[in-house]
Amino acid sequence: MLLGNQYFGAREPWIPEHGYLLGVAAQRFEELENDLAVRSICSQAIQTIPAAMRRRGMLCFISTVRGRLTHVARSIVYYPAESGKDKLDIWNLTPLPAPVLVSAIKKKLKGKQAWRARRALDGGHISSSAFKLVMDALQDVDEAAFRVADGLIDRRPPPPDATPTSARTNWAYQRDAVVTCLEIARIPKEQLEIAPQLGEDASVGLTSIFDNDEDVTTIEDLAILQDLDVADEGWQFVKRQRYPARLFTNGDTRLTVILANKQSLETQLGVDLIYVNETLKAVVFVQYKMFTGVDGEGGYRPNEQLSKEIARMDTLAETLATIKSDETCEGYRFGADPFFLKFCSKLLTHEDKGHVPGIYVPLSYWKRLAKSPAVKGKRKGTIVYANTFGRRHFTPTHFIDMVGRGWIGTTGLQTDVIVPYLKAAIEGKKGVVLAVQSSVVSEIEDEEPPRRSPTLRKPRYPGKKAKVIQI
Known part of the structure; x- marks a missing residue:
């Protein structure tokens, strides 16, 4: 796990209600890792998710190799991006012990919402109903990968509230x-x-x-x-x-x-x-x-x-x-x-x-x-x-x-x-x-070109007073 990849100062319960499958190229993934190392959080523009699902914890499955899940992370959507898409904030990025075939997970899906989960595993938002099916199928396919993903979920009850002072x-x-x-x-x-x-x-x-x-x-x-x-x-x-x-x-x-x-x-x-x-x-x-x-x-x-x-x-x-x-x-x-x-x-x-x-x-x-x-x-x-x-x-x-x-x-x-x-x-x-x-303003700004001082026109008849016209 990267240094600075964890930005919660104290233990807090974190239980995701839904998920997201994010496919990124290797170069873009490296940029996300660099952002995590510096700022403890990174962001990626994604297709819009249902408005009711914003501001709710979302377990993010990341694929850097086509057809395989390689990483898992905590994520959430707070605001839309300037491009009109949603902005997915990601942290706690963790590699899986070994890449997991998406096709293998699809085969293990069971239940009435299995069709919805299969479609979501092609990339994008995983609804609340499909999310549990995906986690169950992941456990059947790869127990070690499931433990890593489930380890990001914190179900422990919070400590008791202190006496107000x-x-x-x-x-x-x-x-x-x-x-x-x-x-x-x-x-x-x-x-x-x-x-x-x-x-x-x-x-x-x-x-x-x-x-x-x-x-x-x-x-x-x-x-x-x-x-x-x-x-x-x-x-x-x-x-x-x-x-x-x-x-x-x-x-x-x-x-x-x-x-x-x-x-x-x-x-x-x-x-x-x-x-x-x-x-x-x-x-x-x-x-x-x-x-x-x-x-x-x-x-x-x-x-x-x-x-x-x-x-x-x-x-x-x-x-x-x-x-x-x-x-x-x-x-x-x-x-x-x-x-x-x-x-x-x-x-x-x-x-x-x-x-x-x-x-x-x-x-x-x-x-x-x-x-x-x-x-x-x-x-x-x-x-x-x-x-x-x-x-x-x-x-x-x-x-x-x-x-x-x-x-x-x-x-x-x-x-x-x-x-x-x-x-x-x-x-x-x-x-x-x-x-x-x-x-943010760049440290190096373009210098304003020097302004040319106006040149005063020499009088045609030195010493002669200019004619004054009163209106």
Whole structure:
């Protein structure tokens, strides 16, 4: 198995619901292996699979020799490729002890869905019903190959959930913020080798989810402020990674995630997410809030801390309102509010890999809701539950799609005033997650040809004043 071919940071159950037979040429297979060695994951464009099967574990059988299975791997489809096909993300690539004849597997297929399995073994998606038949036939044909394929399936139950604490709550918030950034940038979230929950054996001095990550570069927080003081267009201060940062890549997209001004997780009150889509020049701000109770049944009561946070956002909003309107197509947004609140209902369990369950609402909508009778409790206090919002909220899927396509956030003309706010946020006492998405630019760019200086025409009559014509 290649080094870097395994990118799960902790044991997590992985049970595929369907499969895929991928045939690749030897040269292309070598490129996939190189990608795995460097990035722990590789991608291949494939024919589209049923939409309902996306985001579900898929055991991938790979054939580098016509008519024979040579490798097996874990895989999943998250997003379609730019070509209109689907993008198959592959990891845990493992060679079979010996190539297995596809024709031999076809002969061993049994059951009503055998015809479907035979057709799938010609190449492409293997449905849920056919997948079990293929695995049973593989076991009959080659027990050793079956053990390798079955070894990628992890059916062990997850460890019990830890008792919620302030540290574990903020661990989940930080991880959720980074996962959100990865999904907006269309980078597989499995590249984040961070467990869903803070383990019982975690060191006392942990200050962020990146503390144990060897790929993170660190420097004193003062260097961040010095760097921000420099007028530097294009968010170059983020790309240089001179401070706690982690770089994720996928194709031509780079995502730099920074956990700035880290404090003890026990004393943090939450995580602010700042997402900068450099390609579309849109900036979005998210404030996390937690419903109380095991499943959020206790609701959320606005407090003085929220009022202070809203006041800081209002200060920036007033500045943004003074910027002239962006009339370009790229600068169009659904609304002028780049601020959102995410109300979370519970922490992740150990087997979860995605987002902390919750809902997003724009800050401007929250202000209206907070004044309405819908938020008044039995004792005339203000309290909200998940059902208080009804259908008037965005799910993580909705939010990620709108940010990724540039439908919400600041306009391009407003980004010039964002740096002072970022400096103020980093100077605060809360952990701030800042992510900048940009396209990969070649290190060697074509130099712009030198412009020819215009040559001034010599006067025909030196010393004579030019005739002035007044209109």
